[in-house]
Amino acid sequence: MRIASYDETDHDEVLAMNLQAFGWPITEAAVKRYLKHDERWMDIVGVYAIERGRTIGQVLPLKIRTRTSEGEETVGGIAGVTVVPGNARKGVATTLMEAAHDVLRDNGIRISFLLTTEYLVAYGMYRKLGYFDASSFSSAQKLVKVARKPKDTVLRPYRKKDWRRTDRIYRHGTRRLLGFVVRERAFLNKKIVTSPLTRENIMFVQDDKAEGYVVLAPGEDDVTVREIVCSNGRSFNRIMALVEAGAAEKYVLTYLQTSRLGRRRFERRGYKFNRTTWGRVMVAPLVRGLSNKKLSELYDFGGAFCMMALDTF
Ligand SMILES: CC(C)(COP(=O)(O)OP(=O)(O)OC[C@H]1O[C@@H](n2cnc3c(N)ncnc32)[C@H](O)[C@@H]1OP(=O)(O)O)[C@@H](O)C(=O)NCCC(=O)NCCS
Secondary structure (H helix, E strand, O other), X not given: OEEEOHHHOOHHHHHHHHHXXXXXXXXXXXXXXXXXXXXXEOOOOOXXXXXXXXXXXXXXXXXXXXXXXXXXXXXXXXXXXXXXXXXXXXXXHHHXXXXXXXXXXXXXXXXXXXXXXXXXXXXXXXXXXXXXXXXXXXXXXXXXXXXXXXXXXXXXXXXXHHHHHHHHHHHHHOOOOEEOOOOOOOHHHHHHHHOOOOHHHEEEEEOOOOEEEEEEEEOOOEXXXXXXXXXXXXXXXXXXXXXXXXXXXXEEEEEOOOOHHHHHHHHHOOOEEOOOOOEEEEEEEOOOOOOHHHHHHHHOOOOOEEOOHHHOO
């Protein structure tokens, strides 16, 4: 088995492997788009296992800026871990994970994060490789019965030129949080190019009563709040009151509220959080001398640690 990067693989085989594992259509054009618009992608794309000319496994290491209690730190993000069926349980993914860790270390990175689900066999592999649970993907819901619409505040679809204001609101709204809260300039515009997110999913408000935006995924019987960022608790309540006003007799759902602040604001509005969930954010040190305890101090997992849905990988 040989380790290679995306350039050396058969791109059709890579596409098929990712469609099968994640339903993710990773094509040459998509890779070009990620490299241009998503600063987390590394110049060397992926580590792949090639055996007898066939691509049989993949791990995609990303580099992601984070905030710790001691300042900014670029960490690794491990994405797209998969092997082609028929090649499982031969140590391929473990070898690729170790190769991805080497790539990260070669780039001066000393911490690696990943997202997974506790019921996947991958979870056991990650634990063996030294990862531990940093946070779960907490989710919450509320059935909206009576919905009163606040006066004087109106949400409107996001416009591309709003980016300076949303960037500023984001910086202000996350200033006390740690973790995945260091976003690139014009983040929402770039996300619109690289993901299924549309302008219409982002509702923006800025007036003398509220300032912020909410990313929604409306369903038939529910509305999912994928992200809400606002300047203060008052804005949060006004924006959520407007969201709920448009969801009478429906459930409003939210997930990935990893920070205590995010959870508390929803709880105060009557949202019920599920204590145990399957989704996990995991983390591992990549260098000697960096203990799990130190990682917990750097990120305050369960407290100020934040990862919102638009930052998942
Ligand atoms: C997860 C996955 C990448 C593992 O690939 P792999 O090459 O078979 O993994 P390895 O052979 O290196 O196994 C490493 C460890 O994973 C665990 N593991 C792997 N397959 C397992 C299985 N079928 N049952 C239980 N544990 C398993 C074991 O702890 C194993 O160590 P061991 O063989 O010493 O007991 C592969 O099963 C896969 O592609 N799954 C579908 C996609 C997916 O779920 N990706 C993870 C997204 S977060």
